[in-house]
Amino acid sequence: MSNEIAVQHGVASHEVHEHHDGHHHHETFITKYVFSQDHKMIAKQFLITGIIWAIIGGLMSVLFRIQLGYPEATFPWLEDIFGHWAKDGKIQPEFFYALGTMHGTILVFFVLTAGLSGTFANLLIPYQIGARDMASPFMNMLSYWFFVLASIILLSSLFVQTGPASGGWTVYPPLSALGDASQGSKIGMDLWLVSLAMFVVSSLLGGLNYVSTILNMRTKGMTMTRMPLTIWALLFTAILGLLSFPVLFSGFILLLFDRHLGTSFYLSDIVLGGNILPNEGGSPILYQHLFWFLGHPEVYIIILPTMGLVSEVMSINARKPIFGYMAMIASMFAIALLAFLVWAHHMFVTGMNPFLGSVFVLLTLLIAVPSAIKVFNWLTTLWRGNIRFTPGMLFCVGFVSMFISGGLTGIFVGNSTLDIHLHDTYFVIAHFHIVMGVSAFMGMFAGVYHWFPKMYGRYMNNTLGYIHFWVTLICAYVIFWPMHYEGFAGMPRRYYDYSGWESFKHFVELNRVISFAAIVSFLVQLLFVFNFFYSIFKGRKVTTLNPWNANTLEWTTPINPGHGNWPGEIPEVHRWAYDYGKDGKDFIPQTEPVSKDESTH
Amino acid sequence: MTWTEYFVIIIGVLIFVVIFQIAKASEYVSVLKGEKKAFQQNNRINAFLMLVFLVLGLAAAWWCNKLLYKKTLLWLPSASEHGEKIDTMMWITIAITGIVFFVTQILLFWFAYKYQATEKRKAHYYPHNNKLELLWTAVPAIALTVLVSFGLYYWYKITGDAPKDAMEVEITGHQFGWEYRYPGKDGVLGRQHYRLTDAAKGNPLGQDWNDVANHDDLHPSELHLVVDKPVKLIIRSQDVIHDVGLPHFRLKMDAVPGTPTTMWFTPKHTTAKMKELTGNENFVYEISCDQMCGSGHYSMKGTIVVETQEEFDKWINSQKPQYVTAHPDGAVAVAATVAPAAADSVKAAAGTGPKSEH
Ligand code: HEM
Numbered sequence: 028m029s030n031e032i033a034v035q036h037g038v039a040s041h042e043v044h045e046h047h048d049g050h051h052h053h054e055t056f057i058t059k060y061v062f063s064q065d066h067k068m069i070a071k072q073f074l075i076t077g078i079i080w081a082i083i084g085g086l087m088s089v090l091f092r093i094q095l096g097y098p099e100a101t102f103p104w105l106e107d108i109f110g111h112w113a114k115d116g117k118i119q120p121e122f123f124y125a126l127g128t129m130h131g132t133i134l135v136f137f138v139l140t141a142g143l144s145g146t147f148a149n150l151l152i153p154y155q156i157g158a159r160d161m162a163s164p165f166m167n168m169l170s171y172w173f174f175v176l177a178s179i180i181l182l183s184s185l186f187v188q189t190g191p192a193s194g195g196w197t198v199y200p201p202l203s204a205l206g207d208a209s210q211g212s213k214i215g216m217d218l219w220l221v222s223l224a225m226f227v228v229s230s231l232l233g234g235l236n237y238v239s240t241i242l243n244m245r246t247k248g249m250t251m252t253r254m255p256l257t258i259w260a261l262l263f264t265a266i267l268g269l270l271s272f273p274v275l276f277s278g279f280i281l282l283l284f285d286r287h288l289g290t291s292f293y294l295s296d297i298v299l300g301g302n303i304l305p306n307e308g309g310s311p312i313l314y315q316h317l318f319w320f321l322g323h324p325e326v327y328i329i330i331l332p333t334m335g336l337v338s339e340v341m342s343i344n345a346r347k348p349i350f351g352y353m354a355m356i357a358s359m360f361a362i363a364l365l366a367f368l369v370w371a372h373h374m375f376v377t378g379m380n381p382f383l384g385s386v387f388v389l390l391t392l393l394i395a396v397p398s399a400i401k402v403f404n405w406l407t408t409l410w411r412g413n414i415r416f417t418p419g420m421l422f423c424v425g426f427v428s429m430f431i432s433g434g435l436t437g438i439f440v441g442n443s444t445l446d447i448h449l450h451d452t453y454f455v456i457a458h459f460h461i462v463m464g465v466s467a468f469m470g471m472f473a474g475v476y477h478w479f480p481k482m483y484g485r486y487m488n489n490t491l492g493y494i495h496f497w498v499t500l501i502c503a504y505v506i507f508w509p510m511h512y513e514g515f516a517g518m519p520r521r522y523y524d525y526s527g528w529e530s531f532k533h534f535v536e537l538n539r540v541i542s543f544a545a546i547v548s549f550l551v552q553l554l555f556v557f558n559f560f561y562s563i564f565k566g567r568k569v570t571t572l573n574p575w576n577a578n579t580l581e582w583t584t585p586i587n588p589g590h591g592n593w594p595g596e597i598p599e600v601h602r603w604a605y606d607y608g609k610d611g612k613d614f615i616p617q618t619e620p621v622s623k624d625e626s627t628h
Numbered sequence: 629m630t631w632t633e634y635f636v637i638i639i640g641v642l643i644f645v646v647i648f649q650i651a652k653a654s655e656y657v658s659v660l661k662g663e664k665k666a667f668q669q670n671n672r673i674n675a676f677l678m679l680v681f682l683v684l685g686l687a688a689a690w691w692c693n694k695l696l697y698k699k700t701l702l703w704l705p706s707a708s709e710h711g712e713k714i715d716t717m718m719w720i721t722i723a724i725t726g727i728v729f730f731v732t733q734i735l736l737f738w739f740a741y742k743y744q745a746t747e748k749r750k751a752h753y754y755p756h757n758n759k760l761e762l763l764w765t766a767v768p769a770i771a772l773t774v775l776v777s778f779g780l781y782y783w784y785k786i787t788g789d790a791p792k793d794a795m796e797v798e799i800t801g802h803q804f805g806w807e808y809r810y811p812g813k814d815g816v817l818g819r820q821h822y823r824l825t826d827a828a829k830g831n832p833l834g835q836d837w838n839d840v841a842n843h844d845d846l847h848p849s850e851l852h853l854v855v856d857k858p859v860k861l862i863i864r865s866q867d868v869i870h871d872v873g874l875p876h877f878r879l880k881m882d883a884v885p886g887t888p889t890t891m892w893f894t895p896k897h898t899t900a901k902m903k904e905l906t907g908n909e910n911f912v913y914e915i916s917c918d919q920m921c922g923s924g925h926y927s928m929k930g931t932i933v934v935e936t937q938e939e940f941d942k943w944i945n946s947q948k949p950q951y952v953t954a955h956p957d958g959a960v961a962v963a964a965t966v967a968p969a970a971a972d973s974v975k976a977a978a979g980t981g982p983k984s985e986h
């Protein structure tokens with residue numbers, strides 16, 4: 028399984044002989060920074076595109092939170108910017124729903140899937156398994172550019188006359204199938220579907236690459252069970268994506284057919300605004316099955332990579348091996364497997380057969396077990412460690428805290444009996460924002476702070492990192508914790524205004540507090556963005572090869588590695604990645620042969 | 629933009645600049661002081677903040693509960709028997725997950741504080757322990773089995789068949805409102821076909837007037853239910869997916885076009901009683917649409933009145949069948965002429981459209 032294959036004619040083998048930092052003689056600006064085939068550069072492209080999307084998506088949530096927090100107020104500047112979408116300084120319902128839909132789509136797919144997997148799979152897989160690049164650097168490049176294409180299409184949908192899709196990020200038909208049912212179901216919906224179709228192509232190209240690289244291109248000695256957990260996590264993530272995205276794709280294609288070719292896959296017995304539609308025999312529930320067959324694995328596509336990142340960063344900074352390495356792999360395997368068998372827990376109240384529902388309850392609560400194992404393992408990793416609170420490590424602690432809080436509410440909604448009351452209320456919003464939204468962001472931040480020195484040869488500013496972490500953690504709880512109470516009151520999600528409801532209108536002040544915290548937390552993310560870009564150019568320079576005293580292979584490359592990563596031979600691996608604090612030694616890199624008198628475990 | 633808005637922006641930018649300057653300065657200081665010393669100091673601060681966050685966080689959770697508990701439905705008795713089961717389940721789950729929450733969060737932040745880096749200590753090399761791992765696989769599995777068993781026991785009760793004596797009412801959603809239909813004296817809801825829908829002709833629900841069972845069906849503007857009498861809702865949608873959300877009864881069920889769904893329950897408290905229990909003069913049982921259905925989703929409200937049998941009888945006797953509304957000039961005559969062709973007319977309607985029918 029050695030990896031002396033020169034993945035790219037010329038480039039890799041050239042680098043072997045040229046001991047300098049990255050400028051290759053036939054690399055132009057275009058091939059180096061734009062149509063790059065170097066995994067490191069593609070990772071940066073994904074990351075920066077993801078950051079831009081996160082700012083846009085975050086800003087959208089600020090806008091709709093303004094409406095929820097101040098339903099009575101008017102803001103003339105909104106009209107200055109958005110014209111008739113914010114008539115008289117008030118966000119209009121159609122605009123509100125478009126914002127929410129775009130926020131969800133952007134954050135789930137463009138930021139936490141492409142931005143996250145795209146960044147860390149590209150960055151870490153070749154580095155940590157000891158490969159010069161991905162199996163197919165060209166496909167890898169295509170993967171990024173399909174993502175850009177998807178981005179451009181989605182962005183363009185924001186500027187069409189009738190506005191972007193507005194039926195929620197899950198775009199359930201018939202609402203999404205019938206242009207007359209809502210403004211957002213007109214051309215904006217087509218653009219949404221085409222954009223997401225391109226996105227699926229991007230994901231598949233990326234995923235195929237990740238899997239084949241991990242399976243085939245590990246350096247000498249890098250057996251599967253010596254791989255860092257990051258790589259295991261990225262492997263399972265890629266497999267989940269490969270198996271489930273095609274199903275989503277087919278669901279979207281059928282929806283396009285229903286929209287334009289007069290088919291009735293999802294449509295039946297519809298009278299819309301007095302018009303009797305000809306469609307009979309279809310089922311809107313079919314779409315939900317197809318959607319959630321991806322939709323549920325998708326949430327693990329988002330969280331698994333961050334579980335890997337957190338395990339790695341936590342172990343390094345606790346100066347201890349990750350506790351239960353094998354159990355961690357086994358639980359990720361269990362999660363990946365079960366992720367395919369629980370999708371209908373999103374559909375308990377669609378009128379499905381109660382027996383079928385009960386099967387999904389069982390499988391859903393089963394998936395909580397491996398999640399629990401992981402939490403206990405992280406806690407034990409901290410126990411009797413010697414913890415360095417780098418910004419990366421702080422975010423690891425934040426991740427675990429959030430994952431616990433959100434995982435526990437999964438046990439509520441996973442139990443169909445309780446879900447009857449809680450479904451589609453703010454309880455669900457709280458559940459998935461905590462367990463997926465905030466946790467995944469925390470894990471991603473841990474990764475960015477930790478590997479920034481490897482990406483740019485500089486450090487990010489620590490003090491800004493600390494401020495970023497603490498304010499984010501506090502805001503996250505202030506925003507989402509009280510939402511559980513709104514959920515207990517049955518307060519529905521996706522409402523533009525609650526003031527007309529006797530049952531929910533007493534949450535106005537609370538909504539104001541939440542909106543305020545959301546705005547603060549958005550501003551603090553801007554601080555991070557600033558820190559990120561400033562540090563690329565002006566950050567403190569990295570002066571040692573291995574700034575965190577870590578064991579993995581990426582820290583054996585030069586500070587600013589060229590295409591091909593290692594100037595000489597790829598190092599050989601002799602042990603797992605977690606020998607921290609073993610036999611009184613602070614750390615033992617994977618490249619160090621096992622000595623005779625070393626203890627075994 | 630107004631001056632205050634400019635002002636807010638300027639202040640915001642200033643705060644940014646100040647934070648940035650402090651951060652920059654602290655980086656220089658750490659270089660001067662020596663990396664190691666600066667690291668140790670920062671580490672102590674962050675570790676201490678872990679402890680502070682834990683303590684203040686728990687206090688804040690308690691405070692939040694104090695402020696919000698009364699705004700939820702948890703303290704109120706559920707308005708249906710099913711809801712009581714759901715509440716019991718909810719409390720069991722809150723208790724179990726609550727314990728786990730406190731234990732794990734306390735351990736997390738406590739460990740973070742306690743095991744902060746010091747020169748004195750070395751990390752303990754502890755890669756795995758099969759017994760421990762078995763333990764914390766088994767314990768959650770058992771706890772979850774208990775929750776699942778309770779949950780499914782109730783789930784089957786709630787989703788099981790409605791009692792024989794349940795009153796049937798149909799509720800139909802459309803953008804953006806609800807329609808109700810009562811079966812009338814014969815106790816049978818008449819046949820329907822969506823192609824017969826014609827609001828202009830007094831037939832918003834697509835009732836087939838050839839079916840005699842339709843002639844006494846009522847179409848009131850509110851949903852009235854009888855206290856302590858089971859009711860079975862037949863739930864339909866005319867256009868997109870909606871959802872009949874009944875927070876006080878702790879129930880909800882989607883309204884799916886093309887596929888009618890059902891939900892049954894027994895109301896336990898009259899509206900008047902709920903006014904007392906909640907201490908809210910304006911209390912109403914509201915039906916909230918819980919499935920995104922378009923730009924008016926947030927205003928798709930219905931009202932339920934739960935009352936005694938006498939009150940209900942009085943109310944229902946004052947309602948006029950929709951058939952009469954739809955045939956202001958001689959309902960009987962129309963029925964008589966079309967009745968023989970009843971069976972085919974639905975099919976015919978399906979082929980040619982309803983306009984040619986009536
Ligand atoms: C601990 C185990 C978990 C269980 C038992 C669980 C269960 C559920 C259930 C039953 C729902 C549907 C709720 C409803 O719509 O009424 C749900 C929603 C959701 N969960 Fe979880 N969950 C768990 C963990 C996670 C994790 C780890 C993630 C993501 C990383 C996640 C992400 C989501 C998302 C995104 C939704 C909402 C989607 C939507 O309706 O828009 N959950 N969860």
Ligand SMILES: [Cu+2]
Nearest residue numbers: 323370372373
């Ligand atoms: Cu799910």
Ligand SMILES: [Cu+2]
Nearest residue numbers: 917919921925
């Ligand atoms: Cu609705």
